[in-house]
Amino acid sequence: MRYLSSTLFSGRSPSPTHLLTSFARTSSLCISGFGYLCSGHPCFFPSSRFRSIYWPILRVHPWRPFSVESGLARTSFFSLPSVGVAMSVVASRADEAISLAKKSWLKSQKEAMLAKYTPFVICLASGKLEQETFRHYIAQDVHFLRSFARAYEKAEEYADDDDAKATISKLWRAITEEMKLHNSVVQDWGVDPSKEIPPNPATLKYTNFLDATSNGKIEVGKGVGKIVTPFEKTKVAAYIVGAMVPCMRLYAFLGKEIEPFLSLDGSAHLYTSWIKNYSPSTFEEAAVQIEDLLDKLSVPLTGEELDVIQKLYHQAMKLEIDFFLAQPIAQSSVVPLSKLHDPKNRLFIFSDFDLTCTVLDSSAILAEIAIIKAAKSTDLPVADSSINQMSSSELRNYWRDLSGQYTEEYEHCIEILLPAEEAKTFSSENLYQRLEQLSDFEKRANTRVIQSGVLKGMNVNDIKRAGEHLNLQDGCSVFFQKIVGLKERLNADIHILSYCWCADLIRSAFKSVGCIADVTIHSNELDYKDSVSTGEIVRKIESPIDKLHTFRSILDENSGEDHLSVYIGDSVGDLLCLLEADIGIVVGSSESLRRVGKQFGISFIPLFQGLVHKQREFGPDGSLVWKGNSGVLYTVSGWPEIQAFILGHETF
Structure with missing residues (x-):
């Protein structure tokens, strides 16, 4: 038997605002379920009595110790500040305080987790990725770099803010320098940079998507919208950046996750030099810079236009995952377990x-x-x-x-x-x-x-x-x-x-x-x-x-x-x-x-x-x-x- 309540708190000592926000959301979730019972079944929990009884239980619940397992066994709702209807306001304002870039990333956690658990990333992190697969991967990367360079040029053209233009110009210079370095890197891995390698279908889908967005063809929802007027084009800069940020943030995330394995078991990691390009000390600044740019460009946009950016962000994230999944891996991988499992045996x-x-x-x-x-x-x-x-x-x-x-x-x-x-x-x-x-x-x-x-x-x-x-x-x-x-x-x-x-x-x-x-x-x-x-x-x-x-x-x-x-x-x-x-x-x-x-x-x-x-x-x-x-x-x-x-x- 366990007399436990919501695991709102962990041992991380979250901030008071986080505690209140989490409590408000959990209370709302719990109330929504019981509210159905009240509204749909008048014989059970009559609404007038339900509100007078159930709300006090949720607001100040004296018998729940939260959870023995949470490390806060003796904590009760008495230890929280007075909470009531204001809790929903706290939760709402907390959501509003999150920047667009951060909010979009948080909504993409499932996709980020999927990218992390692709066979390509697991094999790369282990240092056991077959070299031919890695050569194919870096050869495809040049198409992303070229697409990014074109997108930055368009974004700078459409932006009407001088500071934003300066930031975009800086990012464009960085990507062009990276393209120069890329040639020497691929050459070290036995890839001839002078030989044009066609993009694979997954690469082409992303570059076409980014090129279309850069040209004002916003492919979200059921149709394709074409932005043509000068006033409309000022939004395109934000849309372009919104379609680029997921790639930058995802690579920063994966670089941080993979970096600890560079010295795995004290042995040299085959892909150390490449992975270090995306380690927090190297790549995080660039990711934050483009996220800040997105937040700046999105300030004057309407709610509907912000929704467009979030849809572009999500679409770009899915295309990135498709790119990782498209890498030709002949070797066996520990993920997913369902693929490794022999269906002749019971799971x-x-x-x-x-x-x-x-x-x-x-x-x-x-x-x-x-x-x-x-x-x-x-x-x-x-x-x-x-x-x-x-x-x-x-x-x-x-x-x-x-x-x-x-x-x-x-x-x-x-x-x-x-x-x-x-x-x-x-x-x-x-x-x-x-x-x-x-x-x-x-x-x-x-x-x-x-x-x-x-x-x-x-x-x-x-x-x-x-x-x-x-x-x-x-x-x-x-x-x-x-x-x-x-x-x-x-x-x-x-x-x-x-x-x-x-x-x-x-x-x-x-x-x-x-x-x-x-x-x-x-x-x-x-x-x-x-x-x-x-x-x-x-x-x-x-x-x-x-x-x-x-x-x-x-x-x-x-x-x-x-x-x-x-x-x-x-x-x-x-x-x-x-x-x-x-x-x-x-x-x-x-x-x-x-x-x-x-x-x-x-x-x-x-x-x-x-x-x-x-x-x-x-x-x-x-x-x-x-x-x-x-x-x-x-x-x-x-x-x-x-x-x-x-x-x-x-x-x-």
């Missing part, structure tokens, strides 16, 4: 649910339903339970007390199970024995909840409606929709393993995104009588040990065939499964997970870094072994990164 995808898939912990959702149910029943004849006689405020306080007790005991349990000294090597047996203590604690905590009666009296239909509108982590629903769509081709088996008290909530969440028929849910169940919860839990998975036993049982059922298993989780409760899976992927920033892991000799490695190392280990026959119980877990920024690794570009 098992396992995932936790609470805070791995969801924004809010399911216990928080069930508590909200229980509290609002108490408010509805205040004026009705009460049953024999004292819980049913509580007002919503009394029940809220009761939940707070349960949560506080859980948090305190959880932290104490973690302290006890940690070894006195950090282990030098990983031992799964030692970890298993220690986590048995946590398992006993979780079961006692669930017993306390059952005996308290706080889960009594909830209607199953109300729970299902809440599940249908449960907010999932960014990219989570898309990942499951895509993996389900490829289930037969990949020979995939998809499972959710969860501590959640109520599997109906999980089933409804996956049903709402069209995946329930292909995802098997393993969780606890609420006991019902005439569709109303009795307060009892049908206990199936309550602890790390239970999760591991379920995980093993599923694999044992398919022991007669080879398989590859992936487990995705966020907390200590997932640790045993994460380690036993062939590939264990950690989402979120749980401090307790990392603390426990470190003490038991577990390594947490960014997935990209791990894949670059794996690429270096690739045998000449293209063989690669993913092995569980290695003591290595891979960390990711979120579900888009998981999707980029497992499924690659075909599903974006």
Whole structure:
């Protein structure tokens, strides 16, 4: 059991403005789901009472400790400044404060992640990219440079601001110098610069796109708009730069990501000189300069014109990714996993649910339903339970007390199970024995909840409606929709393993995104009588040990065939499964997970870094072994990164 709320905060000590903005957005997300229940179903949460009860819960919620896993277990909403309707204003102003260039880049994070996980970039970072592929790549680069030079000339012609013209002129001179240097670089790699190499289709698509934009043919939306008047041409400078910025920012991003591998294992990296051209110390300034130029040129534009720039930005980003994907790579690559996986073997995808898939912990959702149910029943004849006689405020306080007790005991349990000294090597047996203590604690905590009666009296239909509108982590629903769509081709088996008290909530969440028929849910169940919860839990998975036993049982059922298993989780409760899976992927920033892991000799490695190392280990026959119980877990920024690794570009 976990009394957890939204993972708004991580251990990074975010700024107050960020905290308030995040809180406002999360509150809005949560309210939107429950608001549907109110507006569409008058028998449940009458709107007049809902607003008077639910808003205070969201504004100052005394029972939620946010998350034991967040490292801020004792924090409550009392620690925040007064928040209310003004929160949405804070969020709105925070969005407005972000520059156009920054906003466009943030909206392109999924595409940037996909570029990072292309076979070309992984192989390049590893230093094992075949030289013929690299020669082809740099030979194509000259066409981009020429296109950029032409675009800068047009942008300078159309710009009506002297400072902007000066900046564009400076950027044009830099690109022409780079073109001169490019000839010597390609010559060093055995490419004859005097021999014209035609652009490949992906290169041609980008250069044609940039040339068309430079000539005022704005190819966004359903049609092509031609800008012809002098007044209209002043916008073209901004449009041109908007179509160029993604390339610069993406290369700066990739250069920063790849640079740490230049001294990998102390050996010389084959492509050091080229990669250094895009390292932060070399290329970041140029990227910032053109982003600042875009922000300056966009100041006088209308909202509609700014939308055009964002569409051009997005289109340019997609064309850049197509360019990376078009590189002729004959060698085997560790990405995407789906391509490397032999469909003759079973692919098992396992995932936790609470805070791995969801924004809010399911216990928080069930508590909200229980509290609002108490408010509805205040004026009705009460049953024999004292819980049913509580007002919503009394029940809220009761939940707070349960949560506080859980948090305190959880932290104490973690302290006890940690070894006195950090282990030098990983031992799964030692970890298993220690986590048995946590398992006993979780079961006692669930017993306390059952005996308290706080889960009594909830209607199953109300729970299902809440599940249908449960907010999932960014990219989570898309990942499951895509993996389900490829289930037969990949020979995939998809499972959710969860501590959640109520599997109906999980089933409804996956049903709402069209995946329930292909995802098997393993969780606890609420006991019902005439569709109303009795307060009892049908206990199936309550602890790390239970999760591991379920995980093993599923694999044992398919022991007669080879398989590859992936487990995705966020907390200590997932640790045993994460380690036993062939590939264990950690989402979120749980401090307790990392603390426990470190003490038991577990390594947490960014997935990209791990894949670059794996690429270096690739045998000449293209063989690669993913092995569980290695003591290595891979960390990711979120579900888009998981999707980029497992499924690659075909599903974006």
